[in-house]
Amino acid sequence: MSASRAKPERSAAGLELTVQMAVSASGLPTKAQLRRWLAAALARSAAITVRFVGAVEGRALNRAYRDRDCATNVLSFGYDAGDDRIEGDIVLCAPVLRREARAQGKALQAHVAHLAVHGALHLQGYDHEQARAAARMEALEKKILAKLGFADPYAGET
DSSP, rough: OOOOHHHHOTTTTSSSEEEEESSTTTTTTOOOHHHHHHHOOSOOOOEEEEEEEEEHHHHHHHHHHHOSSSOOOOEEEEEOOOOOOOEHHHHHEHHHHHHHHHHHHHHHHHHHHHHHHHHHHHHHHHHHHSHHHHHHHHHHHHHHHTTTTTTOOTTTTT
């Protein structure tokens, strides 16, 4: 299936969102859901493209940009837009998301919401390379997701 290219829409929260589906959209969130989740995670206006990909594209991107030869759940690519605006892409690998949601006993929507928020935080400079930064990012993810009505995505992890 080829990627659909829709014209970005501007929301009241200042989010221009484009969604691309390079895989079947079955069970994946709507543009409205993605907009709500991303807006909750953004500290300022943004232009974001969310692209849902298959395992082949997910693996190729992860190999090219992170030197890891496997498909991963989420990749974020931020572009320098200055201090007043966030610009970037969030790539979500649908088969990995579905597999992880099943394995973790979570609803797919909850898992995608978590990783969309996670990706949006990365676009704003958050990371989880060091323990302190990881704890800060995780706490913020939990807070945002709770406001959106989702359970702690890390509950049950050891």
